[in-house]
Amino acid sequence: MAQAVPVSSVVSRPKPQLSFWEIWNMSFGFLGIQFGFALQNANVSRIFETLGANVDDIPILWVAAPLTGLIIQPIIGYFSDRTWTRLGRRRPYFLVGAILASLALFVMPNSPTLWFAAGMLWIMDASINISMEPFRAFVGDNLPSAQRTSGFAMQSFFIGTGAIIASSLPYIMTNWFGVPNQAAEGIIPNSVKWSFYLGGAVFLAAVVWTVLRSNEYSPEELRAYADHEEVESVTSSIATPSEAYQRRGQGQILRGVIVSGLGLLLSWWLLTQDLNKELYVFSVGMVLIGILIMISGLLQKSGSYLNGFVTIMNDFESMPATMKQLAVVQFFSWFALFAMWIYMTPAVTSHLYGTTDTTSKLYNDGADWVGLCMGIYNGVAAVVAFGIPVVARYTSRRVTHLICLSAGGLALLSIYFMTDPNLLMLSMVGIGIAWASILSVPYAMLAGSLPAGKMGYYMGVFNFFIVIPQIVAAALLGFMVKFFFGGESVHALVLGGASMILAGLLCLRVHDRDDTPKGGF
Secondary structure, three states: OEOOOOOOOOOOOOOOOOOHHHHHHHHOHHHHHHHHHHHHHHHHHHHHHHOOOOHHHHHHHHOHHHHHHHHHHHHHHHHHHOEOEOOEOOHHHHHHHHHHHHHHHHHHHHOOOHHHHHHHHHHHHHHHHHHHHHHHHHHHHHOOHHHHHHHHHHHHHHHHHHHHHHHHHHHHHHHOOOOOOOOOOOOOOHHHHHHHHHHHHHHHHHHHHHHHHOOOOOHHHHHOOHHHHHHHHHHOOOOOOHHHHHHHHHHHHHHHHHHHHHHHHHHHHHHHHOOOHHHHHHHHHHHHHHHHHHHHHHHHHOOOOOOHHHHHHHHHHOOOHHHHHHHHHHHHHHHHHHHHHHHHHHHHHHHOOOOOOOOOHHHHHHHHHHHHHHHHHHHHHHHHOOOHHHHHHHOOHHHHHHHHHHHHHHHHHHHHHOOOHHHHHHHHHHHHHHHHHHOOHHHHHHHOOOOHHHHHHHHHHHOHHHHHHHHHHHHHHHHHHHHOOOOOOHHHHHHHHHHHHHHHHHHHHOOOOOOEOOEOO
């Protein structure tokens, strides 16, 4: 049952530090969550192609996944901030999401048609997001500021470990256990099916471990801690006078009309140009966003402002400056990652294996090799995650992120120049370094700038800047591959590499409130 957590005026002791094994247990569920994401990232394009998708149609089929995260994460964050049950604050969301995601993992590889698979991707991604979002806030809730980086590093370790195993599962199934990696046209190979079945079981088991082996502070306990109260007492929006809501509502109505109007004009122009359907994601998205802004404004103008929807919209406008700066870095980082996840399989099979025939042994060998390589970069990330604090201690978190993202960008660019698939392993090292940093450094920089009482919500909103570049990639990359890159998907990886290097450079302008001359982490 969700309930508002009242703010106390009592400032007391800091949160106690947790042991290594307590941090291990509270992060262990990420192992299962990453099984779900890794199987999705490494195999969904393969499933879509097997069921008949053209290579330039794959991005639009993926768009459901980021759209789901865009909607689900802030809502889950908002309600988990206000939840307390016998099971805890965040853990009920872990558990429900894990059950739904595990069921989706069992169904996905048995999809009979392309559009059924696209729908299952939507359901699966929504379920994974329900589980994942509260885990980020879990670190902020349970750990003092001095240990939060350790918490995010531990999550990165489990993300890397889970991904290296899960991404390699089809390869392992075929080469270790003799499960066929070929099937009739339009049928998903058994190696992929059994990988998804195992992934669903591990997902549920790992999250259940965290639910049973970790604890949460009650609302009363949280109010007793100085770091929780210090921020929440000055950020409560309940004290904002009615007149301020009226003024903000008026501004939102105007902004909403402008955004929706621009979206309608863009839709009309796209219609007259008869361009790719993916581009309508932008125009229709603008119309919907404008409508949501207008609804929030109208509610505030009418005096109905003490509700979750208005709070979510207003808090989005009032996000901390550090979060806005990190948003730009996240955009270009995740645009690059999404380009890789969409196009790594078709790029490698066509550019390095010389085939686009999804029924051929050569194609499926190449797809299996991609899965194995995806596992390698995640394995590198699991190791590098614990070295990042050392580099940051002697430089800064911003410089550390620049170094790591540059390594990943150069690795993506290198694939264009390869002729031997075995060299792909070297590229995975650079990508793994970038991945380790993406999973930890932005969150470490962000956590110190967030109101403690809105940790879940803002961690969910931060997902916008992961999702929006994915939507942009899904809308643009197929169009660009078809009309600008001559159908050669490897050029999408080149674009991704340049985007990741740009993200590293932009990180230098982020204000890291907790940074010191020696970096600190």
